[in-house]
Amino acid sequence: MNRTADLNVNGSTMRAQARTVSRLPRGRWHISERIRDDPHAAVELTYHEISKATVMDLHADSLIKVVGRVQPTDGAGSSVTVWLCPDRVRERAQEIVDSFDSPVGCGHTGVRNLRNGGYTCTDDTCDIEVSRAEVDL
Secondary structure, three states: OOHHHHOOOOHHHHHHHHHHHHOOOOOEEEOOHHHHOOOOOOOOOEEOOOOHHHHHHHHHOOOOEEEEEEOOOOOOOOOEEEEEOOHHHHHHHHHHHHHOOOOOOOOOOOEEEOOOOOEEEOOOOOOOEEOHHHOOO
8 A cells, every 4th residue: 555645745755855754743843943932932832943945845745734823922023834744644754764774774875985985874964884895785
């Protein structure tokens, strides 16, 4: 069964965004630093650090949806968008992430060639380096 098709989401889009989607908070969340520390405006909302461009891409791809707007307590500026990632979308994303194969054994996908003849992970936050003999591509 193709569960991605059941979600009305393009399969390649879901695969490309799976890691990002799987890390989204459960429930309602926002990306505004303006209300991050505002206990009255952000009641029952989670602040999630993610770029606005990425959020717009996820929304355009129907992976998240707008569920409301919140006005900062001080009334300054425009209201803040409240987002939600449906549980079934996040669960499908996690299934995809769990199925990723990690050639260098770190859990991330993709490898980069090193000048010394080895490989490193393509995730810039990962330090894994292995020799060519250790990788089966």
